[in-house]
Amino acid sequence: xxQFCEECGYELTLGALYCENCGVxxxxxxxxxxxxxxxxxxSKTGFLNGLQCKKLFWFYYHGRPNFPxxxxxxxxxxxxxxxxxxxxxxxxxxxxxxxxQNPRDKxxxxxxxxxxxAHRKPLFEASALHQGAYARIDVLNPVEGGQWDIYEVKxxxxxxxxxxLDVAYQKYVAEAFGINIRNAYLIHVSNTYxxxxxxxxxxxxxxxxxxxxxxxxxxWVEQTLDxxxxxxxxxxxxxxxxxxxxxxxxxCDLKGHCWSYxxxxxxxxxxxxxxxxxxxxxxGVFGIEKxxxxxxxxxxxxxxxxxxxxxxxxxxQIQLGKFLSNLTYPIxxxxxxxxxxxxxxxxxxxxxxxxxxxxxxxKVSAPxxxxxxxxxxxxxxxxxxxxxxxxxxxxxxxQGSIVTFNAAFEKARLRECCEIMPxxxxxxxxxxxxxxxxxxPFRAFDYYHPAQKGSASIKAVLPAxxxxxxxxxxxxxxxxxxxxxxxxxxxxxxxxxxxRVRENLLRYCALDTLAMHLICKSLKSLI
Numbered sequence: 136x137x138q139f140c141e142e143c144g145y146e147l148t149l150g151a152l153y154c155e156n157c158g159v160x161x162x163x164x165x166x167x168x169x170x171x172x173x174x175x176x177x178s179k180t181g182f183l184n185g186l187q188c189k190k191l192f193w194f195y196y197h198g199r200p201n202f203p204x205x206x207x208x209x210x211x212x213x214x215x216x217x218x219x220x221x222x223x224x225x226x227x228x229x230x231x232x233x234x235x236q237n238p239r240d241k242x243x244x245x246x247x248x249x250x251x252x253a254h255r256k257p258l259f260e261a262s263a264l265h266q267g268a269y270a271r272i273d274v275l276n277p278v279e280g281g282q283w284d285i286y287e288v289k290x291x292x293x294x295x296x297x298x299x300l301d302v303a304y305q306k307y308v309a310e311a312f313g314i315n316i317r318n319a320y321l322i323h324v325s326n327t328y329x330x331x332x333x334x335x336x337x338x339x340x341x342x343x344x345x346x347x348x349x350x351x352x353x354x355w356v357e358q359t360l361d362x363x364x365x366x367x368x369x370x371x372x373x374x375x376x377x378x379x380x381x382x383x384x385x386x387c388d389l390k391g392h393c394w395s396y397x398x399x400x401x402x403x404x405x406x407x408x409x410x411x412x413x414x415x416x417x418x419g420v421f422g423i424e425k426x427x428x429x430x431x432x433x434x435x436x437x438x439x440x441x442x443x444x445x446x447x448x449x450x451x452q453i454q455l456g457k458f459l460s461n462l463t464y465p466i467x468x469x470x471x472x473x474x475x476x477x478x479x480x481x482x483x484x485x486x487x488x489x490x491x492x493x494x495x496x497x498k499v500s501a502p503x504x505x506x507x508x509x510x511x512x513x514x515x516x517x518x519x520x521x522x523x524x525x526x527x528x529x530x531x532x533x534q535g536s537i538v539t540f541n542a543a544f545e546k547a548r549l550r551e552c553c554e555i556m557p558x559x560x561x562x563x564x565x566x567x568x569x570x571x572x573x574x575x576p577f578r579a580f581d582y583y584h585p586a587q588k589g590s591a592s593i594k595a596v597l598p599a600x601x602x603x604x605x606x607x608x609x610x611x612x613x614x615x616x617x618x619x620x621x622x623x624x625x626x627x628x629x630x631x632x633x634x635r636v637r638e639n640l641l642r643y644c645a646l647d648t649l650a651m652h653l654i655c656k657s658l659k660s661l662i
Contacts (some may be wrong), residue, residue, distance in 0.1 A: 152482055155540040176267045177363055181295065182304050185363045190375035191389055193366055202388045205624035207610075211618030212290075215477045219290040220273060222478065223322050225336045227274060230257030241269050245312075248275075265311035268360050273322075274304055275314070285309060286342075290477045294343050295628075297384040303349040307356040318346040324486045324662040330479040338477070339486070379413065387500065398422040400443045405578075406435050435580040444587045448599075452662045459659060461571055465535035468497040468506070468592040468651035470642050471545050474617030480625070481518040483555055491548045492519045492620055495644035496530050497652050506652045510641060515624025520552050538651055540593045542572035573651055582658065597650045598658045610643040624630060 175195070179184075185192035194201055205213075224230055225621065233251050233307045235244045244262035251258050252275075261275040276477075287302050302319045310316050316578060321343045328339045337598035350364035366373060375392055397403070400423045402412040411431060420426060421442045438449045473489035492513040509530045513519030531537060539545045553560045576582055577591040584599035598604040605611045610619060620640060623633040 137143065141622070176367060177269065177360060179270050179301065180506040181305055182268070182360070182363065183301060185359070185366070186300060186390075187384065188375055188380050189363075189366055189373045190385060190393070191387055192371065193372040194361055194389055194392075196367055196370065201392050203391065207615035207618050211614065216290040217482045218287075218341070219324060219477050220288045222334075223273065223286070223288040223340060224259055224339065226322070226342075227257035227259075227276060228327075230259055230276075232259045233261050235260070235262075244271070263305075263312040263314060264596070265308050266360075267364060268304075268308045269580045270305045270308040272309065273395070278317050280315075280317075282315045283309075284317055285319045286322055287320070288322045290324055292324045294322075294323060294383065298323075298505070299345055299348050300327050302345050303352040304356055306349050307353045310353065311357075318344060318630075319349050321527070323344050323476050326486065328479075329483055329485050330481065331483070334478060365422055371430050377416075400510070400585065400588065402422065402426065405431070405592075406439055406589040408436055408523070408589075435583075439585075439589060442583050442614040446585060448582065448584040449580065450661050451581040454579065455576055455658050456662045458576045458581065459655070460662065462536045462538070462655070463534075464499065464501055465532070466499040466536055466652075466655075467531055467537045468648040468655075469531075469537055469539050469545065470495050470644055470651075471548055472613060472616045472620070472640065473548060474621045476621070480518075487605075488551070489548060490518075490520065491523050492611065493640060493644055494527060495648040497645075497648040498535075499652060506649065508645060508649075510645065512637060512640060513620075515620065521539075521556060524552050524556060528559070528562055535569065537566060537569045538571050538573050538655070540647070540651060541571070541574045542570050544624055546570065573654065576658070582661070593647065593650055593654075596654060601650075601653045603650070603653065605643075605646060608643050608646065609639040616640055 137260045144423070144597055170356065181192060181195050184195050231251060231254065232246050233244065237243060241262065245264045248258065248263070258275040259273070261272045263270050263272065266397050272382050273288040276284040276286060278284055284303065286307060287303055289298055291298075298321050301421055302321060306316055306319050310375065323343065325341045327340055330331050375393075383388050387393070394403075398421055402408070402415045402423055405412050405423060415421075415426060415428075423440055426432070426440060429437065429440065440448050452518070471491045472493035473491050475487040475489045477486050479486060479488065481490065492515070494511050496509040498509060499506050511523060511526045511530075512516060512644060513523065514518045549559075549563050553563050564614055574591060574592075577587075582600070584596075586599040587595040591594075619636050622628060623636045628636070
């Protein structure tokens with residue numbers, strides 16, 4: 136079916152709303168425009184999945200049960216993206232939301248978009264559809280000559296290559312659908328913004344012109360879509376070997392599924408050995424015990440290799456003894472929990488700056504004494520840092536070691552607190568020498584157990600050394616802890632839900648510091 140512009144005679148793209156030659160609006164009913172489009176089966180997410188891995192693309196449409204359930208940390212990241220998306224709308228004060236009754240009804244969303252475009256106002260969540268490719272555009276902004284600009288919104292603090300591909304796809308679909316696109320932009324979060332007074336979206340958000348970098352990509356997008364459509368039509372997933380693409384640009388949701396055939400102590404668990412691991416894998420060497428180039432291993436990797444082969448832990452009694460001799464009583468096992476938001480809540484805070492809202496402290500007064508628990512958990516009704524510092528200074532006292540796991544994190548948070556509360560700067564300097572990092576003997580492989588699988592984290596060390604773990608806890612990691620604290624204190628949650636989460640937070644953080652005591656106790660038994 137051919138259609139020509141009545142003004143200049145130019146042959147129009149199928150379903151075009153404006154003449155690409157003279158810019159005149161094409162007289163076409165909404166029903167006619169929608170009728171010329173085919174049913175969608177590839178979304179922007181599907182397209183980007185296909186760029187990462189063809190197998191991931193197929194499973195995204197045909198094998199969703201194989202995808203893991205969205206965890207607390209991932210949902211928190213999604214929620215941050217939604218918040219930034221809502222703030223970006225404030226950059227277009229006269230914008231309107233494209234009404235969509237059913238998010239699954241793509242044809243209905245397209246029809247609503249076409250109807251809304253007649254208003255010539257910024258459109259939020261506009262839809263475009265062309266030969267099976269579907270895109271929802273964060274902001275479609277009208278400009279002169281019947282043209283439109285595309286704005287994609289991301290919660291990251293920089294422009295990444297995957298963002299450019301994202302925008303290129305949207306531009307292609309929109310133009311193929313018949314929307315005359317002038318420019319394409321990415322809106323992301325500024326990493327230099329600091330909250331002063333009311334949150335200012337115009338300062339928090341950065342607009343980057345990607346037009347030049349996405350122009351000329353339409354043929355590539357179309358060819359890629361043709362390939363993906365063939366894969367989509369297959370009854371079985373394509374055979375794709377695991378590779379570096381499994382973690383680029385994001386860790387693949389199917390990694391657990393695709394990597395499950397590897398042995399427990401596979402070469403990818405080699406401590407800081409990613410490059411060598413891929414070389415070994417490509418040569419058919421899957422297990423650490425099968426490594427045939429021992430001369431290329433670092434000293435720590437050799438310890439890991441020997442430990443895996445023997446099935447026994449490596450213990451350097453001399454180095455462990457030196458480390459433990461630095462501990463002075465009373466010993467204070469300390470751990471912080473924090474949350475960081477794309478949209479700062481408190482004065483002077485930058486996007487994603489980590490705000491301490493909780494600490495756990497287990498104090499051991501003497502060698503045979505039982506650990507005494509101390510804790511702080513903010514109420515969530517104001518900036519918690521002043522109260523946090525007041526209680527922490529009191530609980531730490533003036534003497535004894537302060538033991539943390541990865542001390543750089545706690546020290547950084549204390550420095551940041553001192554920046555807004557300079558009266559604590561002298562105190563912070565006075566406790567520097569008291570800090571002892573329990574990560575050090577494990578990072579140095581003074582102790583290594585094969586069950587650690589190349590990791591020196593406390594989550595790997597605790598079960599390997601003591602047999603205890605975090606498995607029974609509802610909250611099992613720091614990101615989830617911050618996400619849950621924020622959800623029940625700054626979102627919508629009942630009092631009972633809030634109380635339940637607070638109890639889970641206290642249990643999680645308490646185990647972090649009790650774990651340090653148990654680890655130190657176990658190390659002492661080895662020397």
